[in-house]
Amino acid sequence: MADLTTNFIGIRCPNPFWLASGPPANCGEQVMRAFDAGWGGAVWKTIGDPIVNVSSRYSSVDWAGHRMMGLNNIELITDRPLDVNLREITEVKKRYPRHAVVASLMVESKREAWHTIVKQVEDAGADGLELNFGCPHGMSERGMGSAVGQVPEYATMITEWVKEVARTPVLVKLTPNISDIRVAARAARKGGADGLSAINTINSITGVDLDTFTPRPDVGGMSSHGGYCGPAVKPIALHMIQQIASDPDVRLPLSGIGGIGGWQDAAEFILLGSGTVQVCTAAMHYGFRIIEDMIDGLSNWMDSKGFATIDDFRGKSISRVTEWKHLDLNYKIVARIHEDKCIGCDLCYIACWDGAHQCIHLDRVSGDHHQIPAEIEQRSRMSIVSTPVTKAAQLALNPTKTPLARIPRVDEDECVGCNLCWLVCPVDGCITMEQVQTGLGKQSWEQRSAASPGG
């Protein structure tokens, strides 16, 4: 049985799953229920001078019938009095001493203000601090949040102020709304940060109501850009985590955030260097109970891979990312269609023709590999067919067997191994991408360019 206990920059917790600073970690009652459900830690919703929120606050992107592929919010930091938050932090830590409670902080850019808030939350019992330099909406207009994170000098300066007084570990939460997140990461390190959290939400407008013409979310007929999160942002977050993790000028422990909803997502963030992972949207969507499979699934996967602890695989995939110029130009794969599994949807065919390299053909019966998609469709639509009325004709339909004419053929000589057919195929294992030997040794673009400078 895998051991998920975590010691992240000196903060100990039963597992690496933390609630991210946000609505699910708004109050002590929520945080305690989350700990009861199994969460290892929580980053308290950002504490600062209380604000006033608007309604509505969230909007989302649905995709093909699924809700909340991406979530956007225009909610600000905590709207609860400081003393209430502090009292509840104390209460939670008293009842849950083994769990991590990290206080997310955002106050105006004054040294005294930061010194004061740091002392207050540490006195309340917080295990660590997370400096919110990432919130992209509302607070940034007041010179806080991403307004700090986007200016490296400010980030360094405020981190330094915090470190002057902090007795607990300090995380800096980075904004992705910047052209190179490594610059912000280096600034935080320069200021003395003990670790980094990434990513905060991405500037977004999720959509426009096609009846009212107001973008979402609608606040009395007006909208404002919000912060985007949820499953849709995971690839962006993973990329930024990888960039930070592999930057020799940063080398700080990472708490990964961005679209994590299941144990696979968590494993991926850890493989790219995260020591803990933070979750918000998935908990907002389904509740704290999702933690059960996150822990269970991750443990089972670790067991199956022979990993006893999180550290056994943390960062294992960082070295597998390189610059494009180092990739092997002589590595070749081609698509193979396993016709016993093919259901005849022919999505691979049209994807290859319209979206790739025209090397999948529907010619196994016709023998005509010159026909274009429109001609194939036209043939079907011009055909004269009748309702099969005889038993024999009905039996001949045999919907369990894919007609040979609908099973595509890959022209392996033309296949560039792009993966698209495999990606669109709805059937697991029907299309596999298989290596073919080119007889050539490894050669990268850089090597090839060096070998033939004029080429």
Place this chain on the structure above:
Amino acid sequence: MTPEEFAGAFAEIHPAFEPQAAAIEANRCLNCFDAPCTAACPTHIDVPRFIKKIASGNLRGSALTILDANILGLSCSRVCPVDVLCEGACVMHRYNKRPIEIGRLQRRAMDAFYSAGADLAVPPGASAKSVACIGAGPASLACAAELRMQGIAATVFEARPMAGGLNTYGVAEYKLRPPDSLREVALVRSLGVAFRNGVSVGADITLEALESGYDAIFVGIGLGPTESIGIPGEDLDGVVDAVRFIAEYKTGTPKIGNRVVVVGGGNTAIDAAVASRLLGAEQVTIAYRRDENAMPAFAFEYEHAKQQGIRFVWQALPTAIVAGKDGRAASLQCLRTTPGQPDASGRRHPEPIAGSEFTIACDTVVVALGQTKLFRLLEGRGIEFSAGCVRANRATGQTANRKYFAAGDCVNGGGEVVDAVADGKRAGRGIAEWLGQHG
């Protein structure tokens, strides 16, 4: 039976989707390339296209996609034997064993279209050509609509008081109701098609008159009354023709006996038997001269009949209908049969077994032996026939008399609504092309 009781008894067997349920189902469609469902549909409705428009909330676009291929998309969504057509061809059979509910999705799009006012743009302009369509069933409606799309005037002549043919008079009530059929007729009328209901060609107006008054004639006369059973007692009270019985319960006075024997094994026999049950008959028996496997009814129709408690007596060849004391039909006398030599249909001919007489007590005998051919109406005009059916070019509908085109049951001997629509539409195009070249 009150109208409410009738509506309750004949509740739809394929009820409409709730709007969001339709969207969920629509999202399940894989959007196949050159989709097998589209290929399997005789009218080649672009199924994935209309389904994905339901998913995207473009219901009008969805409906127009359907109507572009099949002007009777509403009735087809309700009456098509989808198990052996679009849904039978769905690749989902090989994916998770649950084909997309294409028929009900089509109904969703069509219901939304009709609820929104059934506004279909009338094609601009008109040629000087005009066509007479004989019969107002699906084939004629499809042909006339296609002619209007091509700018050609079309007049439909219908002997009955209402248009729609079997869609109005002949489809089981739990699949399609007359008001829905008539909504489709109204749609076709909105395209500029003229309807002359209650005008019987041959009796009220001659073919010669049509020939001189119109540039082409489309024959969509369908089939006639049920074939006579040709046994003693066939004229007794209590012996009814299945087609007439169905028309009567749908558009006239619903009534049936208590113990009903339906003679025949086709889909009409099932429709008549199930309707008898729903109208209140306690005991309904289908007597068929061949065995279960040779029965021409669709498998799902047979299952439906069994669920309704219909009793089947196989290999029963009726020999006489015997009257009771009141002079009405009181029993059906039969002989057992055994399979003999294969006949023209490839099925083994049912040979009666001497001395195997048995009787089925009843108060009503419904004869469902297939419908008669109406070719005599068309004789003498240079049209050719084959086994009583009009011979027509399948691609154009044109007959041996090139001014006459034909499609539907009078050509195919009795098919599905969607077959009549497909052939009727092709005939409309065939007429337009022919008029363009020769008119």
